[in-house]
Amino acid sequence: MSTSFATHRVAYRRARPVRAWWRDVAGLTAWLSVLFVVALWVSGRGLQDLGSPAGFLTSAGRLTGLLSADLLLLQVLLMARIPWVERSYGQDELARRHRLTGFTSITLLAAHVVLISLGYAMTDRSGLLGEVWLLVTTYAGMLLATAGTAALVMVAVTSVRAARRRLRYESWHLLHLYAYLGAGLALPHQLWTGADFTASPVATAFWWTAYGAAAGAVLVFRLGLPVWLNARHRLVVDQVVREGPGVVSVYLRGRQLERLPVAAGQFFIWRFRSGPGWTRGKPFSLSAAPDGHRLRITAKDLGPGSRRLARLRPGTRALFEGPYGRLTGTVRKGRKLAMFASGIGITPLRALLADLPHRPGEAVLFHRAGRPADLLFRRELEDLAERRGIRIHYLLGRRSRDRASWLPANYAPVPDHQVLRHLVPDIADHDVYVCGPDAWTEAVLACARRAGVPADRVHSERFGW
Known part of the structure; x- marks a missing residue:
């Protein structure tokens, strides 16, 4: 059974509220970068070179290469954990956009390779395979670019849903890091032989700025910030509590936790220094509102990452990245709350119920489980x-x-x-928070829409990969 959290919490540093314009600025910046790349292509005689078959293929190859490079950098930025972007979109939506951008980028990259090779072969009146060999072996940076392309193709192949189902999350995540290698290996080719990158001071400044922003975001937010927060707070395991069949809670203590900018409903990527495989990060939500003294996460045995939590010992060092997620009170529109949780999805909602202000009768929880024994936190709730x-x-x-x-x-x-309206007649006046398996969550969201809940009052975040 759970160990109760403190009833009287000390003041702690809360995450900043989400500003609606943050999302607009991020989206507008991405689209402007794409338009600017097209403008660079036009200014570099992109349209004039379309007159002949060879010129058409080469010019189209230039455009697809430029767009592929820009989307590759946007792909990196989408998952760089930039705090204001992450809190505006949420990790699930950023992951979907990252996936779409990535597959579009690799498709354009393939088109770039084919079109440029055909265009050059037609211009030189040579065979296609011979032209490809000549490009790879004689053009500056092309060997590195070829290796980078191979890394990006591997990432794309392992990101296809059928392939992802055969991989553990930890293995897939490790392979996914090769996207950074692919982007880095492509840079010398683009700067040494890409005329569109060096054709004008404006083009050179744009591409150096774009690469610098992507690299800087990764260094600052994916590496620097986690290192600083871990050095500052030095989290360790305080206690491990069995909550039910295959479910455990881990309590963590550290230094200056009241200064950790976290909100109820958020999650961290966790690594526990407890033996082989500890470097593989795993996302777990807070299952109790932060109290300034301890944090609590709760997980079900769904694989090696969550299974190892039950074997943790007090004093084990915990390393974390985050906090992440927008399933918090910052997206709330009104006072009334309707929480929908299934299985382990109760964890962030239990934290929110304890943290968000509301008057008696203004909050309702729907808690889904197969049997009474599977209802997590029943006594606490x-x-x-x-x-x-x-x-x-x-x-x-x-x-x-x-x-x-x-x-x-x-x-x-x-x-x-109709059942929902019967149980909560004024459901349209509630902020709806949903967390659970994908199919179940989709059913709740569809029901909320049919029951008249406005779209901006429905809040959910998926944790599948």
């Missing part, structure tokens, strides 16, 4: 409900197999949105 006037609806048993529903099968005769 019922204590919270009694103290703060929270209504709890337990959703136990199998779900219907005949339709995509978030409700148990015994609700099947009635449409989901």
Whole structure:
């Protein structure tokens, strides 16, 4: 059973509220970079060179190469953990955009290779394979670019869903780091032989700035900031508590935790120095609101990363990256709250219920599990409900197999949105927070839309990879 968190929390440094214009600025900057790249191509006789077949292929190859390079840098920036970007979009949406940008970039890169090779072969009146060999072996930086392309192709192949299902998260994450190597190896070729990179001072300044921004963001936010926070707070395992079958909570203590800029609902990437494999990071949400003294994470045995938590010993050093995630009170629009949790998805919502201000009767929790024994934090939640006037609806048993529903099968005769309106008549006035498996979350989101909840009041974050 859980060890209770302090009822009276000390003041701690909260994450800054999300500003709506942060998202707009980030998105506008990305689109402007793409338009600027096209403008550079036009200014470099991109349109004039389309007149002949060889010129068309070469010019189109230049454009696809420029766009591929720009999207590759945007891809790096999307996952550089830039705090204001991450809090504006959330890691799940950034991951989706990163994936789309990455596949588009590698497709344009393949088109660049094919078009340039065909264009040069047609100009030189040589065979295609011979021209490719000549390009790779004689042009400055091309051997490095070829190695970089191979690294990027490997990352793209292992990111296809069918391949990802065969890999552990830790293995996939390690392979994914080769994208940085690919981007770095491509740089010499672009700066030494890419005419569009050196054709004008404006082009040179743009590309050096773009590469510098991408490299700087990675160095500062993915490396420098975590190193500084870990040195400052020095987290260690304080206690490991078994919560239920295959579920454990880890309590962590450290220095100056009241100064850690974290909010209830966020997660960290954790590494515990407890033996072989400790360098592989794993994301776990806080399962209790920060109290300035300790942090708590809770995980279910879903693989090697989460399984090793049960074997941790007090005093084990914990290294972390974060906090990340936008499933917090900063996105809240009103006072009333409706929380929907399934399985281990209760962890961030339990923290939010304890942290977010509301009056008695203004918060409701739907807690989904297959059986009563699988209801995590039941005693804690019922204590919270009694103290703060929270209504709890337990959703136990199998779900219907005949339709995509978030409700148990015994609700099947009635449409989901009608059940929701019956249980919470003013659901449209609530901020809806959802956390659970993807299919279940989709069912809840669809139900909330049909029940009339405005889109800006629905908040969810996926943790699948």
